[in-house]
Amino acid sequence: MTSTPQAAPRRWRERLLLNEDLNFLLTNRLPRRWLTLAMGRFSKIRSPWLTRFSIGVWRQFTELDLSEAKEQRFESLHACFTRELKEGARPLAPDPALLISPCDALVGAIGRVQRGTVLQAKGMPYRLAELFGCSEEPAEFEGGHYLTLRLTSAMYHRFHAPADACIEAVRYLSGDTWNVNPIALKRIERLFCRNERARIRLRLADGRPMALVPVAAILVASIRLHFLDVLLHLRWAGPRDLPCDVPVRRGQELGWFEHGSTLVVFVPPGFEPCVTTGQRLRMGQALLRPVIAPS
Structure with a gap:
């Protein structure tokens, strides 16, 4: 049985997520505030090639799906993070009481x-x-x-x-x-x-x-x-x-x-x-x- 090209990254992600100690160390024992402020600045850099590269790296860690995005090209990583969706992509439950x-x-x-x-x-x-x-x-x-x-x-x-x-x-x-x-x-x-x-x-x-x-x-x-x-x-x-x-x-x-x-x-x-x-x-x-x- 042959594996798909996406199978290896998916298995790698799953192993990382299931290792609770490693996951906790990587996401919580680092300088959180500094990393958060740095990511805020980095994400707003306007560069098409840097944005494409960053999204490619992002896909290695998540199941990122941009097919519903209103825009398909992003000037920055921030624009991708905060993307709008196509009209009608999120219909509302019809009963107004809900x-x-x-x-x-x-x-x-x-x-x-x-x-x-x-x-x-x-x-x-x-x-x-x-x-x-x-x-x-x-x-x-x-x-x-x-x-x-x-x-x-x-x-x-x-x-x-x-x-x-x-x-x-x-x-x-x-x-x-x-x-x-x-x-x-x-x-x-x-x-x-x-x-x-x-x-x-x-x-x-x-x-x-x-x-x-x-x-x-x-x-x-x-x-x-x-x-x-x-x-x-x-x-x-x-x-x-x-x-x-x-x-x-x-x-x-x-x-x-x-x-x-x-x-x-x-x-x-x-x-x-x-x-x-x-x-x-x-x-x-x-x-x-x-x-x-x-x-």
């Missing part, structure tokens, strides 16, 4: 907020107040669901509104740039609370709250939101509160990460997940459904 996935992702932890605590992985709890950067627990999400959506580096990196809503506020919190892959989540306590992040507070059309928390990671550490005329990045001291009053439509693009990371979704009681842990999602697929209270 909250849709804000991004392409692998579904991580799913659960309920209990006494202000959620899990990043089995046996790894963290406080919702610490993630949000609050002095008190956000009681409105007590008993509601949270879902962790992990974007890999090869995925589409933009995120969108899960429903018709109004964005009321953003709180930016500067921090570290730990990798957010499953290996790190099992080893680093309160990882999401350590990393750079932004809490985006939304008010749904029916008046209920919702929160999206984009969490940056190594080589990422820049979050761009279209409705704010500022790039949120590591040079900000944080925390910073940025008041908003921005209506958004279901599926409307909100912003992007500059590589790949995690987005944590919080809803109050009255919703239940439509997805399961480990599922691969595309932006626009059903994520949460409203629960009809018994009469």
Whole structure:
């Protein structure tokens, strides 16, 4: 039996990913902040040949698929990271009552907020107040669901509104740039609370709250939101509160990460997940459904 040309790189990648100690060493014991800032500068170099070479190297580590990209030629690696997709590449779930996935992702932890605590992985709890950067627990999400959506580096990196809503506020919190892959989540306590992040507070059309928390990671550490005329990045001291009053439509693009990371979704009681842990999602697929209270 002959192997395909892609088989050897794939086996090499799989061996690297399965070696947890090596994976953790390579992605978390290096100077994370310095590497992240350096990658930010490197990715913005405008050079067609350097970009093609960088994308070629990138493909050796990921299953990068650019067939859905709106543009097929990129002036920089940054342009490839933050690429737009062709029109219609991400259809929305037809039922408007469903909250849709804000991004392409692998579904991580799913659960309920209990006494202000959620899990990043089995046996790894963290406080919702610490993630949000609050002095008190956000009681409105007590008993509601949270879902962790992990974007890999090869995925589409933009995120969108899960429903018709109004964005009321953003709180930016500067921090570290730990990798957010499953290996790190099992080893680093309160990882999401350590990393750079932004809490985006939304008010749904029916008046209920919702929160999206984009969490940056190594080589990422820049979050761009279209409705704010500022790039949120590591040079900000944080925390910073940025008041908003921005209506958004279901599926409307909100912003992007500059590589790949995690987005944590919080809803109050009255919703239940439509997805399961480990599922691969595309932006626009059903994520949460409203629960009809018994009469």
